[in-house]
Amino acid sequence: MTITKGVIMLESSASSHVFLIQSDENLLIDTGNPGAFAAIWSELRSLGCDSIAHILLTHHDVDHIGNAQRLQEETGADVWASGEDIPYIVGEKPRPGIKRIIQGILRPTPPRINGSYSGDQPFGDIRVISAPGHTPGHVMFLYRRVLFVGDLFAIKQGELRLFPRFLTWNSQVVLESLALLKTLEFEWLCPAHGHPLQRNDAVERFIRQY
Numbered sequence: 260m261t262i263t264k265g266v267i268m269l270e271s272s273a274s275s276h277v278f279l280i281q282s283d284e285n286l287l288i289d290t291g292n293p294g295a296f297a298a299i300w301s302e303l304r305s306l307g308c309d310s311i312a313h314i315l316l317t318h319h320d321v322d323h324i325g326n327a328q329r330l331q332e333e334t335g336a337d338v339w340a341s342g343e344d345i346p347y348i349v350g351e352k353p354r355p356g357i358k359r360i361i362q363g364i365l366r367p368t369p370p371r372i373n374g375s376y377s378g379d380q381p382f383g384d385i386r387v388i389s390a391p392g393h394t395p396g397h398v399m400f401l402y403r404r405v406l407f408v409g410d411l412f413a414i415k416q417g418e419l420r421l422f423p424r425f426l427t428w429n430s431q432v433v434l435e436s437l438a439l440l441k442t443l444e445f446e447w448l449c450p451a452h453g454h455p456l457q458r459n460d461a462v463e464r465f466i467r468q469y
């Protein structure tokens with residue numbers, strides 16, 4: 260699905276979305292659940308994309324970093340993550356609670372991390388926005404009025420929904436990150452789980468709550 264020119268949501272990782280930003284250097288946002296590498300890579304090539312320069316991770320969860328290592332190996336892409344989440348990605352810290360069990364079952368191979376976002380810094384034309392709470396270092400990305408929200412919330416049947424507490428590192432911090440939404444200029448919301456949503460009344464109502 261094309262969100263806007265040069266911004267594509269891949270079909271090959273529907274349970275946890277991977278987004279492609281096509282420009283001089285192609286870039287991926289998140290990498291889906293482990294095991295989807297072949298499908299993702301085949302879809303990328305079918306889109307005429309045979310090189311990836313950068314992979315930006317929203318956070319450390321297994322369903323977001325799942326194919327980063329294989330994509331990195333295949334394309335030579337560099338992989339970026341937030342400093343607070345890198346220890347979980349590379350296996351220096353165990354993921355908490357149920358996430359440790361998921362990690363034990365899916366056993367993702369960690370990518371090599373080439374760089375970390377520091378604060379709210381630009382990454383080329385992309386604004387990296389620190390939005391912790393789901394994990395300690397969770398970030399969002401803003402590119403041409405498309406806001407990639409990672410797991411700050413999900414969108415199911417047009418409804419914006421918060422994640423349950425057992426999947427959340429700190430619910431209070433999530434609320435503080437949600438308050439950022441009213442300060443950002445966006446036209447599209449792209450969650451990792453659910454369906455992209457163009458700004459509408461439901462979005463306005465959701466934003467006003469925080």
Ligand SMILES: [Zn+2]
Nearest residue numbers: 320322410451
């Ligand atoms: Zn997720």
